[in-house]
Amino acid sequence: MDHQEEIEKNEQIGISDVEEDLPRTDHMAYLPDMEKLPDSDIQDRVIRAMEEYDYTRYTAADVKRALAKEYLTPEDFGALLSPAAEPFLEQMARRATEETQKHFGNSVLLFTPLYISNYCENYCIYCGFNCRNRIRRARLDEEGIRREMEAIAKTGMEEVLILTGRAGR
Ligand code: SF4
Numbered sequence: 001m002d003h004q005e006e007i008e009k010n011e012q013i014g015i016s017d018v019e020e021d022l023p024r025t026d027h028m029a030y031l032p033d034m035e036k037l038p039d040s041d042i043q044d045r046v047i048r049a050m051e052e053y054d055y056t057r058y059t060a061a062d063v064k065r066a067l068a069k070e071y072l073t074p075e076d077f078g079a080l081l082s083p084a085a086e087p088f089l090e091q092m093a094r095r096a097t098e099e100t101q102k103h104f105g106n107s108v109l110l111f112t113p114l115y116i117s118n119y120c121e122n123y124c125i126y127c128g129f130n131c132r133n134r135i136r137r138a139r140l141d142e143e144g145i146r147r148e149m150e151a152i153a154k155t156g157m158e159e160v161l162i163l164t165g166r167a168g169r
Contacts, residue, residue: 033121049074058082067091111159112152116140120165129165 030036058079066076067088079085080092117139118129128135140148152160 031122053078055082058084060084060087063088067095109159110157111161112155112157113161113163114145114148114152115163115165116145117164117167119167122166 055078062076062079063082063085066072066079069076072080080088085092115129117137118135119137119139120127120129120131123130123132149160
């Protein structure tokens with residue numbers, strides 16, 4: 001199949017192939033075909049920690065203690081997010097810069113995202129490829145991926161992030 005035929009085929013598949021009628025009222029709910037993690041308590045733990053977080057109980061001493069540590073605990077982050085940390089914004093910014101320098105130096109890493117397919121059954125609100133959006137959909141074959149990689153290589157970019165939407169086919 002040549003490139004033009006591939007595009008035409010993808011356009012024929014187009015929007016009729018995605019789930020347009022999915023009810024979507026709860027963005028935290030699983031959609032059909034999503035893998036459920038019944039034994040995971042992560043969501044409960046996060047919600048419990050959120051509910052138990054009392055930002056009024058932290059003092060300037062807690063903030064200073066947190067800033068003096070090399071490794072911070074979730075409790076230390078609680079102090080840094082509290083109103084008691086407001087007078088320490090400058091120190092916090094300096095500490096954040098130090099940590100960034102320590103891990104990444106002065107480099108800025110750029111990468112090119114390459115979607116090899118933008119078909120998707122999901123409806124992540126923030127995403128332009130979500131199944132409710134009426135956009136042109138395509139899936140690259142090996143030749144298409146090679147063409148895209150060559151085009152990216154010509155720009156001088158060396159880091160490529162390969163992505164797809166989530167489609168069960
Ligand atoms: S492509 Fe990814 S982020 Fe976008 S709707 Fe699909 S699953 Fe969500």
